[in-house]
Amino acid sequence: MSLASNRVDVPVIVDESKCLEKCTACIEVCPLDVLAKNPETGKAYMKYDECWFCLPCEKECPTGAVTVQIPFLLR
Amino acid sequence: MNIVKRSVDFLVVGGGTAGCMAAIKAKHKNPDAHVLVLEKANIRRSGAIAMGMDGVNTAVIPGNSTPEQYVKEITIANDGILDQKCVLKTGELGFSVIQELEEWGVKFQKDNEGEYDLKQVHRVGKYVLPMPEGKDLKKILSRQVKRNKVEVINRVMATRVIVQDGRAVGVTGLDVRSGDFHVIQAKAILLCTGACGRLGLPASGYLYGTYENPTNAGDGYSMAYHAGAKLSNIECFQINPLIKDYNGPACAYVASPFGAYTANAEGNRFINCDYWSGQMMLEMWKELNSGSGPVHLKMYHLDEATISEIETILFANERPSRERFHAGRSENYRTHGVEMSISEIGLCSGHSASGVQVDENMETSIQGLYAAGDMANVPHNYMIGAFVSGRVAAEHAMNAIKEFDHLEPDQAFLDAEMKRIEAPLSNPDGIPHTQVEYKLRRYVNDYMQPPKSPSNMEIGLEKFVAYDSVLSQMGARDPHELMRCMEIHFIRDCAEMAARASLFRRESRWGLYHYRLDYPNRNDEEWLCNTIIEKSENSTMEVSKQPLQPYIIDVNLAEEKYDVAVVA
Numbered sequence: 001m002s003l004a005s006n007r008v009d010v011p012v013i014v015d016e017s018k019c020l021e022k023c024t025a026c027i028e029v030c031p032l033d034v035l036a037k038n039p040e041t042g043k044a045y046m047k048y049d050e051c052w053f054c055l056p057c058e059k060e061c062p063t064g065a066v067t068v069q070i071p072f073l074l075r
Numbered sequence: 076m077n078i079v080k081r082s083v084d085f086l087v088v089g090g091g092t093a094g095c096m097a098a099i100k101a102k103h104k105n106p107d108a109h110v111l112v113l114e115k116a117n118i119r120r121s122g123a124i125a126m127g128m129d130g131v132n133t134a135v136i137p138g139n140s141t142p143e144q145y146v147k148e149i150t151i152a153n154d155g156i157l158d159q160k161c162v163l164k165t166g167e168l169g170f171s172v173i174q175e176l177e178e179w180g181v182k183f184q185k186d187n188e189g190e191y192d193l194k195q196v197h198r199v200g201k202y203v204l205p206m207p208e209g210k211d212l213k214k215i216l217s218r219q220v221k222r223n224k225v226e227v228i229n230r231v232m233a234t235r236v237i238v239q240d241g242r243a244v245g246v247t248g249l250d251v252r253s254g255d256f257h258v259i260q261a262k263a264i265l266l267c268t269g270a271c272g273r274l275g276l277p278a279s280g281y282l283y284g285t286y287e288n289p290t291n292a293g294d295g296y297s298m299a300y301h302a303g304a305k306l307s308n309i310e311c312f313q314i315n316p317l318i319k320d321y322n323g324p325a326c327a328y329v330a331s332p333f334g335a336y337t338a339n340a341e342g343n344r345f346i347n348c349d350y351w352s353g354q355m356m357l358e359m360w361k362e363l364n365s366g367s368g369p370v371h372l373k374m375y376h377l378d379e380a381t382i383s384e385i386e387t388i389l390f391a392n393e394r395p396s397r398e399r400f401h402a403g404r405s406e407n408y409r410t411h412g413v414e415m416s417i418s419e420i421g422l423c424s425g426h427s428a429s430g431v432q433v434d435e436n437m438e439t440s441i442q443g444l445y446a447a448g449d450m451a452n453v454p455h456n457y458m459i460g461a462f463v464s465g466r467v468a469a470e471h472a473m474n475a476i477k478e479f480d481h482l483e484p485d486q487a488f489l490d491a492e493m494k495r496i497e498a499p500l501s502n503p504d505g506i507p508h509t510q511v512e513y514k515l516r517r518y519v520n521d522y523m524q525p526p527k528s529p530s531n532m533e534i535g536l537e538k539f540v541a542y543d544s545v546l547s548q549m550g551a552r553d554p555h556e557l558m559r560c561m562e563i564h565f566i567r568d569c570a571e572m573a574a575r576a577s578l579f580r581r582e583s584r585w586g587l588y589h590y591r592l593d594y595p596n597r598n599d600e601e602w603l604c605n606t607i608i609e610k611s612e613n614s615t616m617e618v619s620k621q622p623l624q625p626y627i628i629d630v631n632l633a634e635e636k637y638d639v640a641v642v643a
Contacts, residue, residue, distance in 0.1 A: 032116070033558075055396055073279045074279045074284050
């Protein structure tokens with residue numbers, strides 16, 4: 001089977017200048033487990049577009065690096 | 076796949092509202108017991124109350140109402156179909172749950188005299204108790220879980236209940252990060268995995284833009300079914316009046332005691348009771364289809380101080396992202412009504428009455444297997460009911476397990492389950508779960524969304540049954556994708572149950588939840604009974620009638636109809 005990769009506007013935005021490499025707070029609290037660390041930069045990013053826009057990732061980030069947008073389809 | 080084996084005394088599957096309470100209560104009962112909570116997310120922020128709750132819907136507070144009055148209210152609201160003994164538990168034990176939560180630091184609204192500030196949203200009694208500071212509920216609960224030395228395993232999703240000699244003896248699970256296969260033996264198991272919130276497809280088309288926490292994919296409904304347990308009244312769907320597109324609560328329970336109300340395009344009331352019943356949803360459906368829509372929650376007639384107070388509650392609790400949703404559209408409660416629509420369908424006993432059948436101890440029809448919270452069929456049980464049912468299940472189970480030892484699971488069963496889970500990983504270029512799920516849930520919308528038509532549902536049923544062959548073409552590239560694939564198996568099972576149960580009950584009941592176009596009237600003579608779904612000996616899905624448990628509190632169903640429409 002052939003697969004295409006599509007561009008998607010994702011709801012969770014991480015400000016890499018504020019994200020702490022040793023911190024995993026947002027990743028640990030996400031109910032859907034959609035956040036991960038970029039192995040190259042050590043910064044968090046939204047790996048899977050499966051978001052409930054519930055906000056724990058944003059609320060528990062110690063540096064305010066995480067912003068949750070309403071997913072485009074609902075916005 | 077690595078295999079991880081362990082055994083515990085009491086296993087709680089799902090660390091949400093019911094699960095956290097159950098684990099805590101099991102340890103209160105026997106501090107030496109090994110109690111384990113298995114959670115597919117992280118209990119700090121999981122389940123329906125991940126971001127707290129803005130109020131309690133079923134508070135039976137002495138001096139305001141009695142457990143008997145509450146049972147009567149729910150009997151009428153659910154059109155007579157319930158096991159009153161289960162609902163009575165919520166009425167009897169709810170107050171002590173509230174008191175205990177207060178000891179743990181949860182705040183409920185009190186009036187100037189220090190009395191609970193109850194509001195009327197139900198048709199007759201006052202059962203709604205606001206919690207304007209309810210945002211940290213889940214953090215408080217998880218702290219109690221830790222304090223009571225409950226073991227917690229996060230990020231492992233249960234996939235099947237292991238049954239030996241007619242008794243539940245453990246579960247299998249998938250570590251959604253490492254991909255490890257878990258086998259956990261237990262003397263008793265409580266399933267409390269929440270609603271089937273990912274059944275219908277939201278109108279936005281976004282798979283996870285659901286009312287329920289989308290982690291709740293009907294896991295427990297499916298696992299209980301495969302374990303051989305009875306499920307009841309699955310045709311009584313969950314359908315909610317929600318903010319259009321956002322698909323979250325508006326929320327009338329918070330706003331209506333302040334004077335807000337649901338109105339049509341002309342700003343007029345068309346329902347006199349905002350309590351979420353099937354009848355209320357039917358009135359809403361009629362209004363939307365009458366040319367008088369759209370429907371909105373109206374607050375703009377209220378004064379500034381009142382609107383600010385409503386905002387403070389709604390923008391901090393349960394679904395706080397409401398605030399940025401409205402802001403993104405430049406809408407405001409002062410100037411705009413909140414446009415509402417009818418949600419896609421789900422299964423949830425916390426709101427309606429479809430779930431795994433339990434007795435008054437929350438035990439299912441399989442010995443050693445309990446169910447609580449949104450997935451256990453105790454009608455209209457909401458959050459307090461989830462706490463109560465978790466507690467009741469745990470206390471009963473801790474007594475019952477004294478007589479039991481662990482039973483070794485059948486190796487052939489474990490091998491087959493491991494093979495089932497592994498399949499998508501061995502097919503990494505198979506169809507992605509997102510497409511497989513989208514199509515399945517679109518079929519649910521196309522064929523199952525009420526009003527229900529039999530020929531449509533027959534097509535739906537055929538598609539859900541045939542979908543097994545699509546599931547076998549799914550591909551996963553990592554354990555996370557594998558979790559989603561296995562969830563689609565749960566969703567498919569729930570869709571088939573929804574279709575079979577809806578076709579079976581040949582009458583209309585519960586307003587819009589089970590409005591059959593070919594049988595538009597309620598027929599108590601033939602259908603004042605449960606619809607039971609269970610797995611037959613040759614693994615087919617069987618549907619049958621079951622008489623109701625006798626009422627313990629007298630209700631005259633003929634005289635007391637749950638009529639919520641504004642009389643013209």
